[in-house]
Amino acid sequence: MSETMEPMEATLVAEMPEGDGWQFEPKWDGFRCLAFRRGSDVMLQSKAGKPLGRYFPDVVAALAALTEQSLALDGELIIPLGNSLSFEALQMRLHPAASRVHKLAVATPARLMLFDCLRLPGKELAGRPLSERRAALEGFMTTAGSPLLRLSPMTHDRAVAQRWLDAAGGALDGVVAKRRDEPYRPGERAMVKIKRLRTADCVVGGFRYASGKREVGSLLLGLYDDAGLLHHVGFTSAIAASDRPALTARLEALIESPGFTGDAPGGPSRWSTDRSAVWQPLRPALVVEVRYDHVTGRRFRHGTALLRWRPDKAPRQCTIEQLGTEARPAVIAAALDAAEVTGRAQTP
16 A cells, blocks of 8 residues: 655644643654555554554554554554563564564554544545544544554643643653644644653763764763663763863873773664774763653663763762653553543553
8 A cells, every 4th residue: 555644743842832722642752653544455654654564563453453444543653561661662673574573563562552533434634623633533442442552642731731741750752732723734843742851960981083083072971780880871962062172182081991881882782883883981080961851771762962061970979770761651641540631541
């Protein structure tokens, strides 16, 4: 099936929008997914327009088992693992061997958390206001009956949405706000997202030179575990150009092996690249405070923002307990159940 559509996207803002006419939803930490069905054909499409069906045969089968023969839905693929929603488990699904993918689908079934409805049998809804699309989605979900399809909660109350963000802490990726009178606008940043950013004090365990220069390009960050091992947890490259020459000289004076005594850059991991092994180890003497958004497998998933140097803090005080855990379904459900929302909060 060749059907595709660009998903509607969001612009990051600092504060929850005020005023009437907004719908607020939890922002789930997974893979964005548009799901299409025409007759017996089912297609899952990623945010980048790539097919996802071969990696999530469990969700394809759930959609194929529905009585509705014509569907277009928008949602987020998530995988509960133990007491968490695991982004790493999602990444493991992107495997070239079909046998491996099917084994994972049986062991750790995915869920499709639905928050928009673009087509139902006999109804083209993308051009209709969100209020109508949401009502159609809720009606569809009353009869869907699949444990792999979930209805994402929503509220019209800004205070409730703020409590989700505050009470859930690291358990949610954030909150998304959409205009209730707007149609679905493919490919446009027609909604806004609010994230809860966190900070951590990290040891500078090493650095990399900038490409083609004898000047620092990024700092490699570490945190200590209970056994006293320093683990590489991420990087920051947010260094002002004017600060780089002096910082390079300062770092070069501290070059000393091993740098990291636990997990180190260049070790086996899904984040490794050709440049991962090219780094300079440092004596653990410098501490920086950084801002981050996501943690996956005890690592910052994205680059971090360097906020300030912490000469007042001892490196040994920089422990891995600072990192927030991945999204916990029980915490999310409790936060959502505590609020009066339209759409029942469901533990994934």
